[in-house]
Amino acid sequence: ETGVTQTPRHLVMGMTNKKSLKCEQHLGHNAMYWYKQSAKKPLELMFVYNFKEQTENNSVPSRFSPECPNSSHLFLHLHTLQPEDSALYLCASSRNRGWEAFFGQGTRLTVV
Amino acid sequence: AQSVTQLDSQVPVFEEAPVELRCNYSSSVSVYLFWYVQYPNQGLQLLLKYLSGSTLVKGINGFEAEFNKSQTSFHLRKPSVHISDTAEYFCAVVQGGSEKLVFGKGTKLTVNP
Numbered sequence: 001e002t003g004v005t006q007t008p009r010h011l012v013m014g015m016t017n018k019k020s021l022k023c024e025q026h027l028g029h030n031a032m033y034w035y036k037q038s039a040k041k042p043l044e045l046m047f048v049y050n051f052k053e054q055t056e057n058n059s060v061p062s063r064f065s066p067e068c069p070n071s072s073h074l075f076l077h078l079h080t081l082q083p084e085d086s087a088l089y090l091c092a093s094s095r096n097r098g099w100e101a102f103f104g105q106g107t108r109l110t111v112v
Numbered sequence: 113a114q115s116v117t118q119l120d121s122q123v124p125v126f127e128e129a130p131v132e133l134r135c136n137y138s139s140s141v142s143v144y145l146f147w148y149v150q151y152p153n154q155g156l157q158l159l160l161k162y163l164s165g166s167t168l169v170k171g172i173n174g175f176e177a178e179f180n181k182s183q184t185s186f187h188l189r190k191p192s193v194h195i196s197d198t199a200e201y202f203c204a205v206v207q208g209g210s211e212k213l214v215f216g217k218g219t220k221l222t223v224n225p
Contacts, residue, residue: 004155033213043202043215056212090155094213099206100146101213103155 003027006091006104014112015081021107023074023091030096032074034066037088037106049074050096081111114139114207118216126224127195133188133219135177135203145186146204146213147177156202162186173197198223 004025013019023032034046048056049068063085065077074091088108092101115138125131137143144163148156160171167179177188186203203216 006155042217045212092156100144100158100161101156103148103157105153105155108153 004091004093004102004104006089006107008107009105010108010110012110012112013078013081015083017081018077018079020078021076021089021091021109023076023104025072025091025093025102025104027093027102028095029093029102030071031094031099032068032071033092033094033101034074034076035090035092037090038086043090047076078109081109083111085109086111114143114205114212114214116203116205116214116216118201118203118219120219121217122220122222124222124224125193128192130191131189131193131197131221133201133203133221135186135188135216137184137186137203137205139184139205139207141207144206145177145179146206147171147175147186147188148202148204148215149173150200150202150218152199159188159201193221193223195223195225197221 007022032049036044045058046060047066052068063080067075088106090106091104094101117136119134146161147159149159150156159175160169162169162179170176175190200218200220202218204213206213
């Protein structure tokens, strides 16, 4: 248990659906991240939030929409996804930007 | 931009054998270095980290790594592996002053009986 909790663990959605991934941390960290992990590709940093403000959007398509209502919660809203968006989505947090990251167990997303 | 190279995508070894997983990074300026482990269907767990000080870093589960600034390497070692060490291992680096944690592509370690 790392202190970072992601829900749901598994999600299957159609290309016209709208769904949200949730991440929660109670470590007192100030920075939160979304990563995408696809087969045979390095971990891709998607978004960075620091003190609830988005500080990085790594050229992520607009069909992925992050939300950070407070330092403990991070959401990733999904709509009109493509099959190639199927991947493991990992949330992480760190005390500050650039410090060691603590990861959640991930959400395995399948787009059909 | 900082980059991390893990030369071996897969490493098979027998139980109780020693193992070394290689990691090289691109920048020679101030860096922080990390090794993470990922078990199937799990997130990443920190094994060990180098921030400063002694170049030999000890982590959990009997793993250790050595920071070599001249060779820009941070190889992970374990003198005797167990079946339970079968997992994917990721090297990561943060360049001092940057907020980005950059990961290598990972090395799948398979420990056979």
